[in-house]
Every structure is written in structure tokens, then in C-alpha cells.
Amino acid sequence: MTNRHIVLAERPSGLVNATTTRLESGDRPTCGENEALIKVGMLSIDPTIRTWMNDAPGYLPPIQIGEVIRGSGAGVVVESRSPRYSVGDIVYGMTGWQEWVLATEENKFSVVPSGMGLDLATVMNVLGVTGLTAFFGLLDVGGLKEGDVVVVSGAAGATGSVVGQIAKARGAKKVVGIAGGPEKCAEVVEKYGFDECLDYREPHLGRRLRAACPNGVDLYFDNVGGEILDDVLLNLAMRGRVVLCGAISQYNESDDRSGIKGHAMLIMRRGRMEGFIILDYAHRFAEAQMELAGMVLSGALQHQEHLVPGLENAPDALNLLFSGGNHGKTLVVVDDTVTLS
Amino acid sequence: MTNRHIVLAERPSGLVNATTTRLESGDRPTCGENEALIKVGMLSIDPTIRTWMNDAPGYLPPIQIGEVIRGSGAGVVVESRSPRYSVGDIVYGMTGWQEWVLATEENKFSVVPSGMGLDLATVMNVLGVTGLTAFFGLLDVGGLKEGDVVVVSGAAGATGSVVGQIAKARGAKKVVGIAGGPEKCAEVVEKYGFDECLDYREPHLGRRLRAACPNGVDLYFDNVGGEILDDVLLNLAMRGRVVLCGAISQYNESDDRSGIKGHAMLIMRRGRMEGFIILDYAHRFAEAQMELAGMVLSGALQHQEHLVPGLENAPDALNLLFSGGNHGKTLVVVDDTVTLS
Numbered sequence: 125m126t127n128r129h130i131v132l133a134e135r136p137s138g139l140v141n142a143t144t145t146r147l148e149s150g151d152r153p154t155c156g157e158n159e160a161l162i163k164v165g166m167l168s169i170d171p172t173i174r175t176w177m178n179d180a181p182g183y184l185p186p187i188q189i190g191e192v193i194r195g196s197g198a199g200v201v202v203e204s205r206s207p208r209y210s211v212g213d214i215v216y217g218m219t220g221w222q223e224w225v226l227a228t229e230e231n232k233f234s235v236v237p238s239g240m241g242l243d244l245a246t247v248m249n250v251l252g253v254t255g256l257t258a259f260f261g262l263l264d265v266g267g268l269k270e271g272d273v274v275v276v277s278g279a280a281g282a283t284g285s286v287v288g289q290i291a292k293a294r295g296a297k298k299v300v301g302i303a304g305g306p307e308k309c310a311e312v313v314e315k316y317g318f319d320e321c322l323d324y325r326e327p328h329l330g331r332r333l334r335a336a337c338p339n340g341v342d343l344y345f346d347n348v349g350g351e352i353l354d355d356v357l358l359n360l361a362m363r364g365r366v367v368l369c370g371a372i373s374q375y376n377e378s379d380d381r382s383g384i385k386g387h388a389m390l391i392m393r394r395g396r397m398e399g400f401i402i403l404d405y406a407h408r409f410a411e412a413q414m415e416l417a418g419m420v421l422s423g424a425l426q427h428q429e430h431l432v433p434g435l436e437n438a439p440d441a442l443n444l445l446f447s448g449g450n451h452g453k454t455l456v457v458v459d460d461t462v463t464l465s
Numbered sequence: 466m467t468n469r470h471i472v473l474a475e476r477p478s479g480l481v482n483a484t485t486t487r488l489e490s491g492d493r494p495t496c497g498e499n500e501a502l503i504k505v506g507m508l509s510i511d512p513t514i515r516t517w518m519n520d521a522p523g524y525l526p527p528i529q530i531g532e533v534i535r536g537s538g539a540g541v542v543v544e545s546r547s548p549r550y551s552v553g554d555i556v557y558g559m560t561g562w563q564e565w566v567l568a569t570e571e572n573k574f575s576v577v578p579s580g581m582g583l584d585l586a587t588v589m590n591v592l593g594v595t596g597l598t599a600f601f602g603l604l605d606v607g608g609l610k611e612g613d614v615v616v617v618s619g620a621a622g623a624t625g626s627v628v629g630q631i632a633k634a635r636g637a638k639k640v641v642g643i644a645g646g647p648e649k650c651a652e653v654v655e656k657y658g659f660d661e662c663l664d665y666r667e668p669h670l671g672r673r674l675r676a677a678c679p680n681g682v683d684l685y686f687d688n689v690g691g692e693i694l695d696d697v698l699l700n701l702a703m704r705g706r707v708v709l710c711g712a713i714s715q716y717n718e719s720d721d722r723s724g725i726k727g728h729a730m731l732i733m734r735r736g737r738m739e740g741f742i743i744l745d746y747a748h749r750f751a752e753a754q755m756e757l758a759g760m761v762l763s764g765a766l767q768h769q770e771h772l773v774p775g776l777e778n779a780p781d782a783l784n785l786l787f788s789g790g791n792h793g794k795t796l797v798v799v800d801d802t803v804t805l806s
Contacts, residue, residue, distance in 0.1 A: 183733050349729065368732050383724030388690065391709050391740035392524050399732035 127152045129192045129222030130438055136177055139446060140439045144177070145193065147436050153226045160209040160227040162199040164219045165462025168248050169432075169441045169454040170195065171370055183401050193221040193438070198236065198248055200462045201227075214238065214464050216252065221438050223458060236464060240417060244464040245429040249282055249453035250420055251413045255427075257369060257402045258286035258345075259412040263294070265400045266343045266367040270295035273337050275356055276318075277301075278347030280308035282427075282453035283369065285316045286416075287345045289425050292317055296343075300336045302329070302352060304448050315426050330355040337361075340393070345369060350384075357386030360393045368399040428452025433460070468493045470533045470563030471779055477518055480787060481780045485518070486534060488777050494567045501550040501568040503540040505560045506803025509589050510773075510782045510795040511536065512711055524742050534562040534779070539577065539589055541803045542568075555579065555805050557593065562779050564799060577805060581758060585805040586770040590623055590794035591761055592754045596768075598710060598743045599627035599686075600753040604635070606741045607684045607708040611636035614678050616697055617659075618642075619688030621649035623768075623794035624710065626657045627757075628686045630766050633658055637684075641677045643670070643693060645789045656767050671696040678702075681734070686710060691725075698727030701734045709740040769793030774801070 126149045133146040155161040173195050176187045187194050197219030201209045209215065209227060217233035219225045227233045236247055249255060261283075262268050274291045278284040279301025288299045301312040301321035312321035322332050333341070333355055340361025346353050347370050357366070390397060405412075419425035430450045432441040435458045444450040467490050474487040496502040514536050517528045528535050538560030542550045550556065550568060558574030560566045568574045577588055590596060602624075603609050615632045619625040620642025629640045642653040642662035653662035663673050674682070674696055681702025687694050688711050698707070731738060746753075760766035771791045773782040776799045785791040 181733070353728075354724075368728065370732065383695075383726040384728060385724040387694075387709065387725055387728070387738070389740075390738060391711065391742065392522070394739075394741050394745060396737060396739040397728070397731060398735075398737040399729075400735050401732065404735060 125152045126150065127222055127224040128435055129220070130435065131190050131192055132177060132187045134189065135179055136174075139443050140174070140177070145439045152224045155203045155205050155226065156228075158206045158229060160201050160204040160206050160215075160233075162215060162219070162225050162227055162233065163202050163462060164197055164199040164223055164225060164458045165214075165460070166199075166244060166248055167195055167197040167219065167221060167435075167438060167441075167456040167458060168252055168254070169438065169445065169456060170253065171445050173442060174446070183403070194218065195221055195438075196253060197458070198244055198462070199225065199459075209233070209235065214244065214462070216248070221435065221456075223435060238465050240421075240464075242417065242420060242464065244462070245431065245453075245455055246420060246427060247464060248455055249429050250286065250416050250425065250427050253402050254282040254453055255286050255416050256405065256409055256412055258283045258290060259416060260402060260405045260408070261367045261369050261400060262287050262290055262343075262345060264405070265398050266345060266365050268294055268296065268343060271297045272342040273297055273339065273361065274299045274343045274345065275302065275333070275337065275341045276345045276347070277303075277324075277352050277356075278370075279303045279312045279316070279318060279321055280451075281347060284345070284347050285312070285427070285452070286425065288312070288316055288318045289419075291343075293419065293424060298337070300333075302348075308448075315428075317426070324352055330358055333359045340364060343367070354384045354386040357384065357389045357395075360389050360395045362393050364393055364395045366390075366395065366397040368397060430454045431457050433457045466493045467491065468563055468565040469776055470561070471776065472531050472533055473518060473528045475530065476520055477515075480784050481515070481518070486780045493565045496544045496546050496567065497569075499547045499570060501542050501545040501547050501556075501574075503556060503560070503566050503568055503574065504543050504803060505538055505540040505564055505566060505799045506555075506801070507540075507585060507589055508536055508538040508560065508562060508776075508779060508782075508797040508799060509593055509595070510779065510786065510797060511594065512786050514783060515787070524744070535559065536562055536779075537594060538799070539585055539803070540566065540800075550574070550576065555585065555803070557589070562776065562797075564776060579806045581805075582762060583758065583805065585803070586772065586794075586796055587761060587768060588805060589796055590770050591627065591757050591766065591768050594743050595623040595794055596627050596757050597746065597750055597753050599624045599631060600757060601743065601746045601749070602708045602710050602741060603628050603631055603684075603686060605746070606739050607686060607706050609635055609637065609684060612638045613683040614639045614641070614680065614702065615684045615686065616641045616643065616674070616678065616682045617686045617688070618644075618665075618693050618697075619711075620644045620653045620657070620659060620662055621792075622688060625686070625688050626653070626768070626793070627766065629653070629657055629659045630760075632684075634760065634765060639678070641674075643689075649789075656769075658767070665693055671699055674700045681705060684708070695725045695727040698725065698730045698736075701730050701736045703734050705734055705736045707731075707736065707738040709738060771795045772798050774798045 215233035309321040556574035621644040650662040
């Protein structure tokens with residue numbers, strides 16, 4: 125009747141290391157009135173988790189020292205005293221990095237529909253925050269228009285790969301990815317169907333961007349921030365739009381990071397740069413999930429999941445996002461018996 | 466029958482100096498079919514002129530070496546072979562830094578209405594690009610809403626002072642200026658009616674901004690760029706908007722400028738940063754000029770012009786914008802007999 129969980133032991137500077145988190149064992153929570161007990165099956169490993177470890181203002185409060193690491197995940201309902209959940213339901217929500225969690229009035233879960241013909245990892249990737257971020261960021265914040273030249277950084281990543289595929293499906297004239305290393309670049313073109321992919325580890329990214337987009341970039345979906353953002357800003361088309369999804373290159377940096385210099389191009393090119401947080405779109409998740417599920421089932425949306433077995437490996441899985449060692453959406457398998465029929 | 470004019474002699478790095486420009490004397494142009502000869506009375510000195518001196522891509526091509534310095538101004542029509550202009554008309558357009566200019570099919574001027582009860586300097590300030598930039602930047606790009614907390618940098622300047630006054634008139638909850646030195650800060654509050662003004666030369670601007678805007682900044686009208694922009698980004702309210710009007714602090718800098726670091730706050734706060742160029746609003750100038758003229762005549766809009774006599778002093782007048790030595794809209798008087806009745 126234990127509940128293994130991972131807490132924040134100290135605030136990291138840079139990557140998470142052996143002393144950042146601590147694996148502990150506590151009591152399994154008990155189910156009160158209007159609550160349900162969930163056995164966690166899978167954790168979604170997202171870059172934003174790293175930002176919550178800092179003692180800095182953000183869109184959610186920092187994780188406190190000694191608190192279970194915050195994060196989304198999926199599990200199965202094993203006991204329910206709530207009309208919202210039935211035993212056996214597969215549910216998705218803020219599980220945190222632990223084996224057991226309660227669904228409460230304050231921490232609600234959504235029931236994942238079964239019978240879609242999609243497995244749980246696919247649902248957590250494409251229909252979870254990753255795919256939803258791609259969908260709303262590209263279409264709603266970026267206002268994708270037919271004929272746009274679209275550039276996506278982190279193009280081999282879970283969000284970036286979906287962005288490019290939706291852009292193609294919705295009539296972008298050209299979709300150019302940016303990724304790290306020849307293997308990922310090849311995958312972006314061959315598997316995800318981008319028109320081109322530029323390796324940011326090679327020199328002169330700005331010059332290669334200009335060659336790939338001679339009339340400029342109409343829409344840039346930025347997953348990384350930093351110097352790459354600068355290179356794209358300098359190649360912005362008139363009325364170009366920059367969607368700030370994440371600044372993953374900056375999350376582990378201290379204050380001496382260099383900053384972007386190209387923002388004056390927003391004046392020259394009448395450009396717009398806008399940030400968003402996917403949680404703001406919660407009321408519209410269902411519409412996007414329908415379309416994304418349809419694209420997966422019809423084969424129009426390629427996706428890939430990188431499964432890391434074992435709750436205890438969640439901190440290493442988080443670091444994979446920053447080292448680029450992951451391949452597709454990173455998920456930690458806490459209990460492989462939790463599946464979607 | 467001469468035409469004194471100032472040409473670009475070499476590209477400046479940093480401020481314009483004695484070898485950047487050259488005063489030359491040439492022939493007065495002669496008026497062809499469908500053209501009009503204009504005697505220049507006054508030049509508008511704008512920070513953007515400095516950007517045109519760089520050999521860098523911009524919203525207009527760089528001024529070529531040996532070419533007359535580009536800039537707007539006003540003059541009087543002394544000869545006309547065009548139905549658009551009558552002798553005696555006061556006209557406004559791209560005069561360049563010279564005593565005489567032709568209105569042509571390619572270089573059209575607009576006729577300034579007389580009988581408004583406004584003098585030429587006021588018209589060139591409030592109804593010229595300066596006031597128009599304030600108007601469209603605040604209302605159209607920034608989307609000012611009633612109850613907004615508005616921050617304006619360069620608040621004692623020609624554009625900034627107008628921005629703050631329009632914001633107050635249109636229902637902003639609080640308008641906070643940022644300016645350099647106690648004298649300018651006092652003027653921003655006492656003359657232009659801002660609620661508060663922060664001196665960026667004093668330390669801890671970010672902290673003082675937080676004190677002045679405890680619930681964050683809803684709309685920031687940025688006239689300066691650089692570190693001040695960063696300080697405001699870190700104090701952005703949820704769904705805050707940043708209007709990039711100019712990056713005057715950056716125009717004289719070389720590539721080692723530090724860049725902004727706070728753009729990730731656009732993600733946290735779902736913010737938007739957008740640039741614009743006033744020329745894009747040319748088709749809507751008239752509506753804004755009506756409203757601005759009305760505000761001046763009713764006493765709702767305070768303004769100030771800084772007159773520099775003599776064409777030969779135009780380069781020094783341009784430097785005043787960057788040293789902060791000007792006081793209100795900087796205008797060079799080329800010929801003080803050109804006036805508006």
C-alpha cells in the first residue's frame with residue numbers, strides 16, 4: 125500500500141542532476157467523498173516542468189522543495205467515490221511524478237475515450253498537450269494562412285513535427301524545419317514530410333535560412349528561443365508572425381544568456397511575436413483532439429513516442445529533452461499494465 | 466539660383482560626426498511638366514533617419530553615399546506646372562535635407578490646410594509622422610482598452626508625450642512615463658499629465674516599475690528598445706501588449722549590443738510584441754489628423770517643439786535625439802519666412 129514518488133530536493137542550476145530530486149516512498153492516498161484513486165500508468169515529460177523547478181514567477185507557482193514534481197500523465201481509476209469517474213476509466217490530468225494520485229475537486233482528470241483505435245502513448249502525444257500546443261499555436265496564435273512559408277524549430281520534436289504536418293495539411297506553401305544533426309534532419313523530411321530541414325549545428329544558419337526562404341519567413345513556430353530565434357527574426361517576411369511556444373535553449377541557462385538582438389526587425393517588417401500557454405485553450409481541446417485523432421487514423425499525421433521505463437528514470441527523461449537525446453515525444457512508463465483498449 | 470543640400474559623405478558608426486555628412490551647393494532644380502518647385506521651410510528630424518544611413522536592409526533602402534539625406538519636411542510652392550499644387554500652398558512630404566525640392570509624380574507632397582489656427586511647427590509635430598505614430602501605434606497596434614495600465618518610454622519626447630495624453634483621454638487607468646533625468650520626468654507629469662514618470666538614469670528601474678504598476682503593464686509603447694524594454698517585459702501583465710515603435714537606444718550601436726532577455730515573459734504572460742511603420746497607415750492619416758487637431762485646439766493635447774535654426778545644423782539636430790538634448794519635437798528651420806496662416 126505504498127506510493128513511490130519523486131520530490132524536488134533542491135533547485136537545479138542547469139540540468140537536473142542526482143541531488144535535484146529524491147525518490148521517496150509514502151502511503152498510498154485514500155479515496156474520500158467525491159474523489160477517485162488513480163493508478164498512474166504513464167507520465168508526459170515536457171520542457172515546461174524544468175521551468176517549474178526554478179524559484180521564479182511563471183504561469184504556475186514554482187514547485188516547492190519537498191513537493192512531488194508536477195506534471196501531466198495518465199492512469200486508470202481503481203476506486204471511485206465520484207460520479208465523474210468509473211473504475212476502469214483511463215484518465216488524463218496532473219498526476220505528478222508518482223505511482224498513485226487522487227482525482228479531487230481541485231485536481232480534476234478527463235476521461236480518455238476508449239475504442240478510438242489509438243494506444244495510450246499516441247493519445248498522450250498527439251491528443252495531449254504536445255499535439256494541442258502544435259495545433260493552437262500554429263492556427264490560432266500564428267494565424268496560419270494558405271501560401272505561408274513556415275519555419276519550425278525543434279522540428280524533429282514532438283510538438284515541432286506535428287506543427288509542420290498540420291501546416292502542410294492546411295496549405296502552407298513551404299515548410300522548413302530546424303533540427304540538430306543530420307539524422308534528425310533526415311527524419312523531419314522523410315518521416316514528417318517537411319520540404320526541407322536545416323541543421324542548426326552546422327554554421328551559417330541565417331544564410332541557409334535565407335536560401336531556403338528567399339522571400340522571407342511568414343510564420344515561425346519557435347520551440348527553442350536563443351540564437352535560432354534571432355536568425356529567423358532577421359529573415360522575417362513582411363508582416364511575419366513569430367509564435368513563442370518555448371525557449372528550451374534558455375531553460376537551463378543562468379542570467380548571462382545573451383538575449384535576442386533581432387527584435388528590431390519586428391519594426392522593419394511590421395512583425396508580431398506572441399507567446400501563449402496551452403492551458404488557456406482548455407475549453408477548445410475537444411475540437412482539436414477530434415481533428416488530430418482523425419489525422420492520425422487516416423495516416424496523415426506521423427508521430428513517434430520515446431518510452432522510458434520506470435518512475436525512477438523520470439529525471440533522466442527530462443534531461444533528454446535538453447540534450448536532444450530523445451526521439452519523439454518522451455513518456456515515462458510507470459506501469460505498463462495501464463493501457464487503452 | 467543655388468540649392469544648398471546635405472549629402473551622406475560616409476556611413477557613420479555611432480553618432481553622426483563632422484565627416485558623416487557634407488554641405489554642398491548645387492543648382493536649384495527646374496520645374497518640369499506635372500511638377501512643382503518647393504522652397505523648403507522646415508525639416509522634421511526623426512530617429513529613423515539615422516537607420517537609413519546604415520548599409521543595412523530596412524523598410525526603405527539605405528541612403529547612398531553622395532545622396533541628399535532623406536527626411537520629411539514642409540515648404541511653400543513657388544512655381545507649379547501641376548494641377549495638384551498652387552503657388553503659395555504649404556506642402557508636406559519628403560523634402561530631404563536641402564533648400565529646394567521638386568514635387569514629382571514619384572515624390573508627391575500633401576497640401577497642408579491653412580486656416581486651422583495652428584502654426585507650421587505644431588502641424589509638423591502633432592499632425593506629422595510624430596503625432597500619427599503615437600495615434601496609430603497606441604490605438605491600432607497596441608489596441609488600447611479602457612482601464613489599461615500604460616507605460617511609455619521616451620515619454621518627454623515628441624511621440625511619447627502624445628501617446629500618454631491620448632491614452633489618458635481614451636480611458637487608460639494609469640499612464641506611467643519613462644524618461645531621462647528629473648527635469649524631463651517633472652515635465653512629463655506636470656505638462657503632459659502622466660500619472661507618474663520614472664527616471665531610467667536612476668538605478669532599479671525594474672523594481673520601480675513594479676511599484677508603479679503592481680498588477681503589471683497592460684500596454685507598453687516602446688520608443689527606445691534595449692534594457693528598458695527588458696525591464697518592462699519582466700513586468701508585463703497577463704495578455705500585455707508591447708508596441709515597438711523604435712529602438713532608439715540601439716540605432717547607434719554596433720553588433721555587440723546585449724539584446725533583450727525578457728522575451729520569454731511573452732510566453733508566461735501570453736503577451737504580444739508587435740512592430741509597425743507609420744507609412745503603412747498613410748490611407749488613414751486624415752482621420753487621425755482631424756482628431757489630433759481637435760485635441761490641440763481644445764487644449765487637451767500639450768506639445769512642444771525644439772527649433773534648430775539653419776540647414777547646416779541638421780546633423781547636430783539629429784544627434785540631439787540620441788543625446789536626449791532636445792526638448793520636444795526637433796525641427797530644423799531652413800527658411801523662417803515659410804509659415805502657415
